[in-house]
Amino acid sequence: MSGQRDHFLAKSLESLQENIRRSGPAATASYTLVGAVLLLGGIGYLLDQWLMTSPWFLLGGLLLGMVVGFYEIAKAVWKR
Amino acid sequence: MMMPDEGSESVGFNPGEVIIEHVSNSSIDHPIFELPTVLGINFSVTKHVLMLWIVAVLLFVLITWSTRKYLKQDRPIPTGFMNGLEAVVQFIRDSIVLPNVGKKFVNTWTPLILTFFFFIVTANAFGLIPMFEVLGAVDRFILHTDHESIINRVLHGGATATGNYNVTAALALITFLAIIVAGTKAHGFIQHWKNVVPSGLAWPVYIILIPIELMGMLVKPFALTMRLAANMMGGHIAILAILSFVFIFSEMFQSVLAGVGVGLVVSLPLVVGVSALEIIIVLVQAYVFTLLTAVFIGMAINVHH
Incomplete structure (x- = not known):
């Protein structure tokens, strides 16, 4: 009985490790998409505040953020 | 739902203000310990710095002590705390670092990633322990120290250093x-920067690609920063918002009983649930930070273009 349970636990742990290993690139891509939009949008917003050009830098930053984010996703998706 | 009271002249309970005061760092103008200013930087200890120190000292002492004790004993079987420590170390090395970084550099980067994991998980977990509140209660009812004592200066609610x-x-x-050091170690300085963009494309593509890749390089650590801090802060804000129902309802109905009733029926069960969720988040966020660090370092070492 205890041997069976050990086997089950070992298998669960193995499957968890495998899932973790494969989830790495996906987690990277998704966080990069959000991060890029936030960072570049934020920089655009600050530039707008500074230069009084609202909303152009914000829009440009958001667009650029989407480009960078989707580029990273594309890299993760078409790697293999 | 949780909007601060309309109009700044109101003197009632202001949940927004209370919550922000709890989750943000204490003011540098009223530090917990006064330290001198060196090179224009004020080194005085605020709430979050105190938490950082506590976590760092505790981890250093605990892990060094238990590892030394283990190395000194004659049989190579760890017991007690060291047993758990070894399991975590092995898990991180074998299932986070090794698959991402590769066999050649696994021993180079495991220490850094382990340090990250232990530091973040401990700092996250310490934010969940209401030690300052307990200290405050002890002070209020037993010690009765004066207003300017250290206990009263640290009392700004529980603090999660990683929520800053x-x-x-x-x-x-x-x-x-x-990431830069890993790429440089594996490929040499110049080749690392060449690896940033895929090779063998037409030159006009590089005009677009190089800025995008450079921005991507900056975005990765930014995403790490925001994710961890926002998650740690978010859980605390949720708990405090739910708890502030007690005071909002007391004020609304001009009766303590209403507040306590709402607290017992709604706030308490919800807060217990959110706190249970927080325990998972503490582990998951530390884990995600270490995993992403390992993935990024691995990407700099094993270049696929």
Whole structure:
């Protein structure tokens, strides 16, 4: 009985490790998409505040953020 | 739902203000310990810095002590705390670092990633322990220290050091530098920067690609910074918002009983649930930070283009 349970636990742990290993690139891509939009949008917003050009830098930053984010996703998706 | 009271002249309970005061760092003008200013930087200890110190000292002492004790004993079987420590170390090395970084560099980067994991998980977990509140209660009912005592100065609610963007930004900066060092160690300095963009494309493509890749390089640590800090702060805000129902309802119905009733029926069960969720988040966020660091370092070492 205890041997069976050990086997089950070992298998669960193995499957968890495998899932973790494969989830790495996906987690990277998704966080990069959000991060890029936030960072570049934020920089655009600050530039707008500074230069009084609202909303152009914000829009440009958001667009650029989407480009960078989707580029990273594309890299993760078409790697293999 | 949880909007602060309309109009700043109101003197009632202001949940927004209370919550922000709890989750943000204490003011540098009223530090917990006064330290001198060196090179224009004020080194005085605020709430989050105190938490950082506590976590760092505790981890250093506990892990060094238990590892030394283990190395000194004659049989190579760990017991007690060291047993758990070894399981965590092995898990991180074998299932986070090794698959991402590769066999050649696994021993180079495991120490850094382990340090990240233990530091973040401990700092996250310490934010969940209401030690300052307990200290405050003891002070209020037993010690009766005066208003300017250290106990009353640290009392600004529980503090999660990793809920401060400056802390996570510093951690992410280390990751950023580690990525560059890893790439340089594996491929040489010039080749590392060449690896940033795919090779063998027509030259006009590079005009677009190089800025995008460079921005992507900066975005990765930024995403790490925001994710960890926002998650740690978010859980605390949720708990405090739910708890502030007690005071909102007391004020609304002009009766303590209404507040306590709502607290017992709604707030308490919800807060217990959110706190249970927080325990998972503490582990998951530390884990995600270490996993992403390992993935980024691995990407700099094993270049696929």
